[in-house]
Amino acid sequence: LLSTALGENDFPPGDFQVEITENVLLGRTTMTAIDPVCQMSVDPATAADHRVYEGHDVWFCNVACAQRFDENPSAYPLADD
Incomplete structure (x- = not known):
């Protein structure tokens, strides 16, 4: 399995960081x-x-994180902030 980072995007405030990777196994992204x-x-x-x-x-990653987020979504900024 070879994983190649295709890059991260900078998004305006309020968006969440998403990283895209390409796995060179069965040609899946x-x-x-x-x-x-x-x-x-x-x-x-x-x-x-x-x-x-x-x-x-x-x-x-789990329901507990989703519940914490629901309590105060604005408390969780972008990963790169």
Whole structure:
């Protein structure tokens, strides 16, 4: 398995950082999101939970992180802030 980073994008405030990687095995491309609560990498296809916040998809590594996010979404800035 060879994984090549395709890059990170800078988004305006309120968006969440998404990193895209290309796995050179079966020619698949996967997207990895960052859980805004714990900063863990999350595969959206297998994420424990998901929200749409201000029009943006947000994925979580577990339900507890999603619940913490729900309590105060604005407390969780972009991963690179």
